[in-house]
Amino acid sequence: MGEESVVDSDEEKSHHRLTIMQELMVSSLKKWGYGSQVHALLKEPLRTLAVRIPIKLDSGKTKIFTGFRVQHNDAIGPGIGGVRFHPEVTEIDVQAQAMWTSLQAGVIDIPYSGASGAIVCNPMELSFRELEALSRGYVRAIISFIGPTKDVIAPDAGTNTQMMAWMLDECSQLKTDHSPGFMSGKSLILDGSPGREAAVGKGISITAKSAVKRRKLSLGKASAIIHGFGNVGTYVAKTLNDAGVTIVGISDGHGALYDPDGLDVDYLMDRRDSFGMVTNLFKKSISKNELLAKDCDIIVDSSRDQKKLTSQDVETIKAGIFIEAGKGKITGEASARLHQRGTCVIPDLLTSAANTATSYFGCVQSNQGYVWTEEEVNHKLEEILERALTLIVDASHSRSVNMHEAAHMIGIQKMAAASRLRGWV
Numbered sequence: 001m002g003e004e005s006v007v008d009s010d011e012e013k014s015h016h017r018l019t020i021m022q023e024l025m026v027s028s029l030k031k032w033g034y035g036s037q038v039h040a041l042l043k044e045p046l047r048t049l050a051v052r053i054p055i056k057l058d059s060g061k062t063k064i065f066t067g068f069r070v071q072h073n074d075a076i077g078p079g080i081g082g083v084r085f086h087p088e089v090t091e092i093d094v095q096a097q098a099m100w101t102s103l104q105a106g107v108i109d110i111p112y113s114g115a116s117g118a119i120v121c122n123p124m125e126l127s128f129r130e131l132e133a134l135s136r137g138y139v140r141a142i143i144s145f146i147g148p149t150k151d152v153i154a155p156d157a158g159t160n161t162q163m164m165a166w167m168l169d170e171c172s173q174l175k176t177d178h179s180p181g182f183m184s185g186k187s188l189i190l191d192g193s194p195g196r197e198a199a200v201g202k203g204i205s206i207t208a209k210s211a212v213k214r215r216k217l218s219l220g221k222a223s224a225i226i227h228g229f230g231n232v233g234t235y236v237a238k239t240l241n242d243a244g245v246t247i248v249g250i251s252d253g254h255g256a257l258y259d260p261d262g263l264d265v266d267y268l269m270d271r272r273d274s275f276g277m278v279t280n281l282f283k284k285s286i287s288k289n290e291l292l293a294k295d296c297d298i299i300v301d302s303s304r305d306q307k308k309l310t311s312q313d314v315e316t317i318k319a320g321i322f323i324e325a326g327k328g329k330i331t332g333e334a335s336a337r338l339h340q341r342g343t344c345v346i347p348d349l350l351t352s353a354a355n356t357a358t359s360y361f362g363c364v365q366s367n368q369g370y371v372w373t374e375e376e377v378n379h380k381l382e383e384i385l386e387r388a389l390t391l392i393v394d395a396s397h398s399r400s401v402n403m404h405e406a407a408h409m410i411g412i413q414k415m416a417a418a419s420r421l422r423g424w425v
């Protein structure tokens with residue numbers, strides 16, 4: 001989540017992200033009463049592997065790429081986590097991401113722990129052949145560290161089912177067997193799991209509906225504002241609208257629209273330009289902060305606004321449910337303030353855990369050699385997220401902490417207990 005300090009360079013930003021993650025781990029462990037030895041174990045990953053991957057480019061020249069795979073702590077089970085292709089990613093970023101994935105796995109209570117990987121590259125500048133060589137080279141470099149019982153790789157920013165297919169094929173060739181369990185997020189043709197698409201959007205809709213039920217509201221009478229009408233925001237607006245929720249407001253990078261009688265979601269989706277913008281077409285658009293203060297039951301923050309919402313920004317919010325649909329949308333103080341005022345805050349850890357849940361479903365199906373239907377996957381996603389929300393709400397009540405703090409506590413609790421039970425600390 002993090003606070004509002006200013007950091008400039010990419011390196012500083014990476015260190016800042018890791019520091020925030022470590023502080024969050026330690027403060028959550030302290031709230032459970034764990035001492036300094038457990039803090040020391042869990043605030044750093046157990047394994048960080050840095051590899052160099054030489055690739056023959058189309059030009060005939062060889063370029064050496066750097067790659068990473070980080071496994072946070074395997075006290076609970078094998079690692080699981082994405083691999084990013086990104087030009088500015090650092091080893092520290094990957095460490096912070098692996099720890100975040102551990103919290104996601106903990107919050108949805110799956111027998112896996114967090115891992116993460118990356119290759120420092122700009123995928124937009126590489127040809128199809130070069131991307132294939134890089135994907136295969138990455139797997140060759142880390143093969144002895146990964147596998148269904150060690151660490152399972154899934155797609156993340158800059159990677160997709162095609163890269164997973166190349167990586168899987170490289171595993172099969174190196175292992176000389178069929179090894180579907182090495183990768184999650186595979187194409188359906190390679191026995192991937194159905195229902196992976198729009199996992200985050202689905203997770204947000206599931207938790208929104210669950211929170212509405214908890215407030216004893218009916219979906220048909222509930223209203224929502226979608227802050228950020230992009231890929232995630234439009235999916236959530238459409239699914240909530242289809243479930244009977246009136247979408248009274250939306251915003252994008254230009255401005256915001258509000259109509260207490262409900263906006264025409266299909267029309268707005270249809271009129272979005274190639275930059276995903278639609279509010280610029282309307283004379284009556286308002287500011288984003290004005291929108292946040294309007295009457296509604298649910299606010300979903302799925303914007304790419306770089307600025308986190310502060311305690312001052314949320315002071316005017318009237319919605320009883322606030323869903324953080326993306327990492328670090330609000331400051332710790334803002335979350336605490338909303339909690340104090342009785343707003344149910346669905347934290348980023350839970351909404352983003354929907355991706356990890358679908359990766360886990362992919363692992364289970366690969367290990368069983370049994371493919372679920374999309375309905376089964378969606379049903380299991382619903383079950384796992386509703387259970388996680390119950391755990392967070394209960395911890396928030398029993399420990400008198402806000403929903404972000406409760407989510408972090410649940411996320412790390414089992415890993416700490418398992419490390420102790422194994423005799424590591």
Ligand SMILES: NC(=O)c1ccc[n+]([C@@H]2O[C@H](COP(=O)([O-])OP(=O)(O)OC[C@H]3O[C@@H](n4cnc5c(N)ncnc54)[C@H](O)[C@@H]3O)[C@@H](O)[C@H]2O)c1
Nearest residue numbers: 200228229230231232233251252253302303304305325326
């Ligand atoms: N797409 C995914 O699979 C995915 C997965 C996990 C998390 N997320 C997170 O969800 C959030 C949204 O992702 P997306 O894929 O929908 O992004 P997107 O780029 O498709 O859409 C972002 C929306 O935010 C709007 N926006 C930009 N600046 C804004 C501002 N200052 N105020 C209000 N709106 C602003 C844009 O106009 C656009 O409507 C991000 O934080 C992202 O990290 C996305």
